[in-house]
Amino acid sequence: MGSTWGNKFKVSIFGESHGHGIGAVIDGLPSGITIDLERVQHELNRRAARGNPLATPRKEGDQIEILSGIFNGKTTGAPLAGLICNENTRSGDYAKTKDLMRPGHADYAANARYDGFQDYRGGGHFSGRLTAPLVFAGAIAKEILRETQPEIGIGSRIVSIANVKDEPIKDWKRYETLSKGFENPAFPLYHANLEDPMKQAIIAAMEDDDSVGGIVEGFITGVKPGIGNPFFESIESRLSALLFSIPAVKGVTFGAGFDMAEHRGSETNDALRIENGQIETLTNNNGGINGGISNGMPIVFQLAFKPTPSIGKEQQTINLAEMKDATLKIEGRHDPCIVVRAFPVVEAVTAICMADFLL
Amino acid sequence: MGSTWGNKFKVSIFGESHGHGIGAVIDGLPSGITIDLERVQHELNRRAARGNPLATPRKEGDQIEILSGIFNGKTTGAPLAGLICNENTRSGDYAKTKDLMRPGHADYAANARYDGFQDYRGGGHFSGRLTAPLVFAGAIAKEILRETQPEIGIGSRIVSIANVKDEPIKDWKRYETLSKGFENPAFPLYHANLEDPMKQAIIAAMEDDDSVGGIVEGFITGVKPGIGNPFFESIESRLSALLFSIPAVKGVTFGAGFDMAEHRGSETNDALRIENGQIETLTNNNGGINGGISNGMPIVFQLAFKPTPSIGKEQQTINLAEMKDATLKIEGRHDPCIVVRAFPVVEAVTAICMADFLL
């Protein structure tokens, strides 16, 4: 369980890191929507972060193959299935460390959940690689939104890496501009000059056989007021469920988030006004959502990503088969900071969520 | 949409603040479980916070009436329905302010969502009063868990109110003790001496016709490793969806949350060890969850509550009918800090979530 989501835009993802392939099936699509497969592949390439020296050098092709649901370049209305074949991977390596539970990873929890039958190679179904099907589904969602809701913009930025932090964006009108793109799309920042210190923080951790976490902000512009629902199907509930399904996310906030808890109502209530015949709020502490429903302001949310648990440093752990303490040094090179590859995933699940609300 | 949740423990809530009644229907219950209606009513009374000088003085009876699903004191296995009749409320008051959108409330968003047909009296379906059906459903979930999973403990504490903050609990073994109860159950604190300054912060806001927010921590002890799922049905995804359905929640974190984003993997990975024949982690930065699945440590999460949007101060807003700017002073007395009534709601939805996972 756990790999199917959606009311109207239904996604099923499948795959394991070293199995035959990974992919997604999407049901509920309207027919006749043009799918530009180059744009879809581009989204997958953004996640793959090929050539990025700060990302894992594992060469992932991530070439998407459409199995069904597109005919003459347009959706047929039948389920759209996409497959990414896993390329040759050296799976034999994993057998010898399979009993050593990697701290911070799902190894031990998954062992308990699946009685040891899970595919342990490279994390199996828990691998960060499974974000590729999410990105594929999100890319399809973006195509749908592009054609049916062209006023909607979805974007993301890196807010912090380790202790290097960018500012909060108080003026919500800035998001309109940011939704058009960032100076460096491969490292989207509100203040572009932070790219260097952020990268330095990653390199410093990497050189120390360690990793760092960070914060990503996602945003959605152009959402009309009145989208969403109260309670269990609020925008926050639906979107947070998707955001927390991204590996390594440990916190999700909307609008001013935890900062609101420290302030008074008179400071955080977003006063309303009419400006050029349009209703708007002065501030956007509520992140575009009241009572689970959009209020017309940009929907803004932040995610805390923990440091990549795979580190080269020696760690204390257990050997599960022998039920005794052990130490572990994770070999090979891994992403020293998942944030630099995670923001396209954040955008993808955001697009999935909006497609589900808006179809 | 939005008022139905659950795979195995299915809850449907209904009601509006000034309608005939509010309640919940729960489907999927096992038969033969003893339901102690006094304990159920006690949970509702905790939420109602009767006699608490810091809570709204509106006298809410919140007397639950069981319509079906219990026979001879035990669940029948058929849907369990409970009703709380709304007592006489002066609804006429609301007509004159119905076009003034209360900042921070759902008024404007709901107007857009429901084309103005929503029951606007007292917030209608968006009223905090709808947390009573949640607490009712949670109380039933607690009864189920008590009988079928007695090792599980669910609790909550107030972490902060305004700027008065309690410490994080680093030693996860403390949660075992806390799950037995707090010194003052009506104001659960890790450091009981903070009760006074926290209350002072509330009173100060109240005297200023204002309100304050705060942070609540929820926790679950005694959960075996292996509960939960990857991706969309992870514990984080399922639980956050419920937590964000509590009105006024703007942030949810698990374990060390946003703090993890500032640290390195070597600091946040929870090393494993064997202690007295049991597998445990030294720290619990992951809040008891890896890959969406429990790892046997206490499940710990925090919620940011925004300040109550209903404040007596004059606020800038709009008159929606006349489409012009307006000012608004919300009359009557309202909860100056929702946190003091919200923690039983946090526990309730936590119990619902666990019942859904464990049935």
Added chain:
Amino acid sequence: MGSTWGNKFKVSIFGESHGHGIGAVIDGLPSGITIDLERVQHELNRRAARGNPLATPRKEGDQIEILSGIFNGKTTGAPLAGLICNENTRSGDYAKTKDLMRPGHADYAANARYDGFQDYRGGGHFSGRLTAPLVFAGAIAKEILRETQPEIGIGSRIVSIANVKDEPIKDWKRYETLSKGFENPAFPLYHANLEDPMKQAIIAAMEDDDSVGGIVEGFITGVKPGIGNPFFESIESRLSALLFSIPAVKGVTFGAGFDMAEHRGSETNDALRIENGQIETLTNNNGGINGGISNGMPIVFQLAFKPTPSIGKEQQTINLAEMKDATLKIEGRHDPCIVVRAFPVVEAVTAICMADFLL
């Protein structure tokens, strides 16, 4: 489980024959739809069949009380909850026969399912009385359809009772007329002259302490082509799931049903033609559905109702508590033929199904 249905028009029914009350919660309604509560009550009265000498003389008030979801006569968009309180019933009677499993009833299966904790009084949650919440939900669905899809007509007729059979309606254009109403709405027949022999068949069974079954046909006119889905969410799949949830239904067919199995494709394929600029089929053997999707012809289906299992004749059965053979004579008067009260229920679930497809 089992008491919640729907994707867009979500219904949760609850209640037991001798509990406090029965009812339904409906989520997903559009706001602003006028609900005429007199028409709603009229549907419940049709089912209650008060004054019908062929129906059980148990006086069922079936007065619906709206708990939420309607404000100023229109839907608010929040869940619409309705309650029918069970009036004083002599429940004590049931204790002495509770171990005698009534043949043809759910008693024995329910005992196994709920370990004997089900409310056995009057069949509990399995009582035919639970069709009242279905009718209530269907009446709300009819109101929604009336306002949003006025071209749609939903009707039903009695096709047979015992061995007295009315003709199949070969000319599909007749359904347009029938959707306006029947000569005797309380006993809807294609050939009104069969009312007498059908009633005689019921009376004959009744006088013999026995019961009879029959066939009901439901139909939907005015459905545009293109409604429905392939496979699991076909009109047949969705509608049959609802039809089989009506107690006593043992068969469901669409169009010519089992008759098609005996014929050749050249006889059963519905040839298409253009008539007055409209596409239509000559025959309607497929009952208005191809590939799970409407083709614009009337949707026609039939249901087999088994004879009421409650009969006065002595029957062989078991005493479950004593695990020995026993005999049973069911006392009191029961419906000798459920068909005469079932057709409003058929219409109700049909309306629910269509509302779910069309919202």
Added chain:
Amino acid sequence: MGSTWGNKFKVSIFGESHGHGIGAVIDGLPSGITIDLERVQHELNRRAARGNPLATPRKEGDQIEILSGIFNGKTTGAPLAGLICNENTRSGDYAKTKDLMRPGHADYAANARYDGFQDYRGGGHFSGRLTAPLVFAGAIAKEILRETQPEIGIGSRIVSIANVKDEPIKDWKRYETLSKGFENPAFPLYHANLEDPMKQAIIAAMEDDDSVGGIVEGFITGVKPGIGNPFFESIESRLSALLFSIPAVKGVTFGAGFDMAEHRGSETNDALRIENGQIETLTNNNGGINGGISNGMPIVFQLAFKPTPSIGKEQQTINLAEMKDATLKIEGRHDPCIVVRAFPVVEAVTAICMADFLL
């Protein structure tokens, strides 16, 4: 929508007749279940009916390729995905007849549903070929049941083809024997001597450029009492939804079905008795189900299959693009009777249904 089903055993099917491939993703599987891929392939071969002179001679390889979810021969607990690549098919043929709506097929309804964007080649997603993913999912369900519920037997028989009819099986104990297998598994009959006349009926239709329908009976033995639910999740509701998702099914009955409608309660109530310490019913008119829940007797149901709509005879239809009447002769050879290939599909969806109930 429409291609995803299940609460615990969740199936998503995808594919189009002439697309890249067809397949299914199954989520919710327990881990550690041995999957014998030869048996799985065997089920697919049964459906493909290779070498059967009465089936279409189109050579369908139907070779299943496992993409994920199996590791070392056992389920991992992660989604199990299977793909059948479509082999080279002459798709160009279809363009010239795409505007001629084939009577009895989904062509016209699908055109309306998908605004003409559906993949029309070979029926696209509506092709009988999509029963292969159903059979694949059913084969996995059978593997799960084999290991976890070995006492359960699932079988099917041909009851009639055209006017050649086999007898009803009144003695329910016979189903135990039949669940072990039939004399000719490729043509399962209660009375094996009917094979010849049934085949003659098919050949006669074929020689006449026509097709015939028939009836299939499915059965499940070894189901303990107490499986299932009342109302919307009754065995009848769940199973009929799946059975009606098989192309060409126009009727589904349980137990004595429509025959019950003609009889009296005293004839159709299944009297209970204790026999060798076991509770059983004398007759099984209710087909093993009361109140939607199993009663321990064999679950028995029948399906009406309409004649294959693809026939060589000239048919009256329309040209949709030109909006005028037309005639159509369907070329190529097609299954003259779908029944001879449909019974493995009936078993497959039955296994899916039982796995969903029993996991």
